[in-house]
Amino acid sequence: MKLITAIIKPFKLDDVRDALGEVGIKGITVTEVKGFGRQKGHTELYRGAEYVVDFLPKIKLEAAISDSMVDQVIEVITKSANSGKIGDGKIFVTTLEQAVRIRTGETDDSAL
Numbered sequence: 525m526k527l528i529t530a531i532i533k534p535f536k537l538d539d540v541r542d543a544l545g546e547v548g549i550k551g552i553t554v555t556e557v558k559g560f561g562r563q564k565g566h567t568e569l570y571r572g573a574e575y576v577v578d579f580l581p582k583i584k585l586e587a588a589i590s591d592s593m594v595d596q597v598i599e600v601i602t603k604s605a606n607s608g609k610i611g612d613g614k615i616f617v618t619t620l621e622q623a624v625r626i627r628t629g630e631t632d633d634s635a636l
Contacts, residue, residue, distance in 0.1 A: 525620040525632060526594050530585045531559070532605040532613040537583050543604035544587065547596055550636075555584040562610055580611065588623055590633050 532540060537554065544552060558579035589597055598615055606612055625635040 525623060525636065526589055526591060527618045527620050528585075528587045528589060528594070528597055528601070529616040529618070530601050530605065530613060531557070531615075532583050532585060532601075533607065533611065534581055534583050536605045536607065536612075537585070539604040540585065540601055543600045544597065547593070547600050549587055549589065549593075549597065551587070553586040555586075557582050557584045561614070582613065588620055588636050590636065 530540070534556075541552065559582055560578060560580055585601075587597065594617060598617070601615055622632065623635040624631050
């Protein structure tokens, strides 16, 4: 089992969610986060004063999946989250040791 963590632009969330649903991903967790990478933020004007916005709004999307779906999920997220501009995001893949469905006690792949 793997945990896919994707950091994407907020306006791409619906596209990514729909694309993941089409390939059979049944559940995801979404968190609103802030951060920066190569973008390094930007400056804005507020009431005549200029200030630096260091952290930009992002969406952190997490999905636990079976090993056989890793390449397909990465491809789907990459295609649906791509705007061609800096700051499109990153995808991280980590190994899951164990998963348990609380309600039924199912474990590992059957818990997904």
